[in-house]
Amino acid sequence: MSYVGRFAPSPSGPLHFGSLVAALGSYFQAKSQHGKWLVRMEDLDPPREMPGASDLILATLEAYHLHWDDEVIYQSQRHHYYQDQIEQWIASKEAYYCQCTRRQIKQSGGFYLGTCRDAALTPEQPCSVRFKVPTAIDHFIDQKHGRIAIPKALADEDFIIKRRDGLYAYNLAVVLDDIEQGVTEVVRGADLIEPTGRQINLYHAMKQPEVSYLHLPLALDEHGNKLSKQNHAPALNNEEPIETLLSAMTFLGFDIDAHITSANLDEIIAWGCQNWSLQQLPNSLASTARF
Incomplete structure (x- = not known):
């Protein structure tokens, strides 16, 4: 079976450093296996959504040269x-x-x-x-x-x-959409470990093979709180992405070669795809972010 991965943000605000970690981890895992990387907007909760956030999220992914395959799916239309x-x-x-x-x-x-x-x-x-x-x-x-x-x-x-x-x-929407889109592996933050068993139960009820799971370490602030929109994590800078991109890759365990620090965005992303390894990921499920 061909590999299909995805990044599925909620449009409750702009992407922040923790979001970038999740996006990069899912992107590198998919591309290192010559697979597809999809983007899906999990816009299920209108009261929590920020007007224009979906477009801003897509613009940020493009600014960091994380280009998705196929059309973007919006849960609000399903x-x-x-x-x-x-x-x-x-x-x-x-x-x-x-x-x-x-x-x-x-x-x-x-x-x-x-x-x-x-x-x-x-x-x-x-x-x-x-x-x-x-x-x-x-x-x-x-x-x-x-x-x-x-x-x-x-x-x-x-x-x-x-x-x-x-x-x-x-839990319902994410499983039905992953089945519909042919997702084979879910790569996401460790804050989503808890509902995994519930999602597996839904795969069984649908008589579908469950996906494999990879949970990335959570990025914490200096006070030990998860970087999140609720905790007012600062939005990513779309104008100067390279420094933050390299910081996120370091967080994911990359040993950044000296020549990569002066490379352009496409070269950095390509190097990340070629050098990605699950063994390099931190063993901890959470770590303080440096950016």
Whole structure:
């Protein structure tokens, strides 16, 4: 099977250093295997989105010469696909309506205990839709880190695939889209390790082979917080990308040759593709960023 990878940012703001690490890791992994690298906008949550962020993200990728293959997919244009699958699972009793609120779940210990699993609710009242977990996925194999365990309470929990407010859940959309786009490996930040078992369960429900996973170290600020839009990480500089690009590559474990520091963008990217190796990646799942 030909390799297909992807970078799937949320347009809640501009790309920052942590985003660049994820983009580069997925790009180098795909291109080192002569595969495709796709870009998908995960614009599932309009209240959290920043106007114009999708275009800004694409402009930043172009400024860093990270050129994608095929057209950009927008999840906001695929709601009918997600809804069709939900209705099939409700009909087959692989999913069900749930009235439980976050407050109620918090009061019961923080994990959903299956309260509505056999209640046969209908959606006349505000309801979420939960996937009925048939078999808990308590671990998976990461291409760098090997066996990663998933906490039992999380693995056992029937999880939301459509929210009470009508928005489609990340776990549902990401799996359906990866299947549709033929993605063979997911390369992403270590902050997304936790939902991996849930996503594997959806692959099994769809009778599709699960992808392989590679989780990259999280970039932290000097206070130990993850670089993120919520933590006001500064936007990438599109006008002078080389210094930040080299810093991100160093973060990913590259030993930058002296001649590369004076190379142009295309030469740096090509060198990165040729010299990429999973062995060079840090063993830690998080590290302080220097940029």
